[in-house]
Amino acid sequence: MERGVVRISTSVGSLASSEFVFATAMYESGDWESAPSMPANLIDSIARYTALPVEPTGVNVGLGTDELFNYPFVWLTGHLPVRFTDQERRNLKHYVERGGFIVVDDHNHDVDGIFHKTAQEEITRTFGPLKTVPKSHEIYHCFFEFKDGPPATQHELSGWGDQLVHKELFAVFGAGDRIGLLYSSKDYSSEWNFHPDTKNFMAIDPTRFGVNLIVYALTR
């Protein structure tokens, strides 16, 4: 079914039934806590650009725990090898099948890096091969407009990591072609890992794409 987005004038001044909570996935292997300032930065952006009710602080939630299912949006990142336990793998599969949305971001920004290789391996083992997200996809247009697809990061433009500017994101699609797992080699975890007030001194806020990710997760 064809879908698109328009913005029309409405008044949204009331509360939804539950607030959005930014959750960071903890997993047994690796350094899941490698971008400690990023959650607060994205929460700030949600509050800054939307009227969505949002919990002022994020939570860390174990990938292998039942608590994971209380948070339909989860961010997973790291530099080190990713080896999921059986329980983590099982939970991840159920999480996506039930409608959860997880972003897996390579903090190394390196397709030859160990995180990329092992994370891709785990994802492929759990879901099958990742698919490319086309530039026309709703995730690039649901709030801010990104006509050229995923915005480039400073790490890509500076030639760090694999010295590539990745043009696309990849995904595991669930029922109804909804993205259940979004995989990024762009290292948004580094790009957005700064104090929220720093945005006041930037010409263009780089976290705007993060707002799109959350709006997409909340509406599709």
Next chain:
Amino acid sequence: MRSPDSSTSVPDLELESPVRGSSLRSAFEWTGRVIAILSLAFLIWQSIHALRAKLSERVTGAQLRSALARWSTRASPGAIHVVLDSVPQPELRDWLAALRKVGTETSWEGPKLGATALNVEPVVDPMHSARIWIAAPSASGLLVRDEVGAIDSARVRASGSVLTTPHVSGIVTAAGGNAIAAARLPDSVVVKPVLLIGIASWEGKFVLASLEERGWTVDARLGIGPGNEVVQARAKERPAAVIDTARYSAVIALDSSAARYARSIGEYVRAGGGFIAAGPAAALPAFAGLMPGATQAPTLAGSFDIDSANPRRALQLMPIAALKPGAIALEMRDTRTAIAARRIERGRVLQVGYLDTWRWRMGGLDENPSSAYRSWWSGMVSSVAYGPRVPRPAESGAVSTEPTPLASLVGSLGEPRLRPDINSSLLGDPRLLPVLFAILMAALFFEWASRRLRGRP
């Protein structure tokens, strides 16, 4: 010397004794003759009576057809009584009724027959076109078929069963309770999109996703911020304020952002539309006139661990109280109403007291919470949805249907009654005939033997 008195008394005794014995014997023989004649007369009367009036047979299945053929051609009984083990097919039932109309006294009984009834109705559901209602005796086996093949089979609990099916072809039959009921889908319905109104939230996301996964076309208006709303492509072609039955089968309001559409929704409901107010939307003063009841303070959310068989018990609930006249409680949690419904003019309204139902889909411990959650929401929408009916074209050469076979049988042949009284009296007992025959033969034999022993021919 013998006295004259004594000499005369002895011959008297010798003369009187043979005379008395002869008269007794004669009386015995006459009694035997009378008994024989009476027995013979009764047997002849019985034979004539049986030939004239009583023809009673126990017939089942194909036997009834052959018996009817015999009664209609070779035999012409004055009265017939059939004991049915199953409800006969319509043509056989009509045949029996025809015999009654030409003067044959017709009676029937069927102690094993159960009342089976079938109704097929269209349902406003994108994945199920028909709902089949079956009434049948408790614990009887049911087999539901259409012209393509078997649809489902089940063992009846209580006194009936209901099932929905994606498609039915031609006549639907339900075999159970020694009867076969048949019905046809009279018309179909037009399923229109569903309008979902709310703030971008997990509730909106999961309701939208679940309905779409069940085949509904959903126009969602999910608010994000002042002046911003995520609107799906299909919905953006329509002006926001136009909510009518020409566009939508149902409208779902999830929170306070729907208040600005309250007036349109009220008119939509009165015109026949279906409206679901869930969670915070059900407590909005703007919808108070539409709601079946008033909401109370919410309970605390529970854990899915406590009752995995009934996952909605774990959800936070705003109980519905003070139901208005005509409103009905559809779902209870203990003594509190969780879901209530009400008709308003031509439309239907559902008030859902549960909050954050998405938690069931994500965290439920039942076998397949996503599927159960989808079915639950789709069922609620289907129960209120407006669906204009479109008559199905008449099928040429269509066979007549029989949705209530036992009722039709009673309508044609009258109430069942036990076999007529010939068997209930002593004279009607068939065991009497050989006894009477034996008595007849014995009476004739003793009468004959008595005469021969007397030396009479």
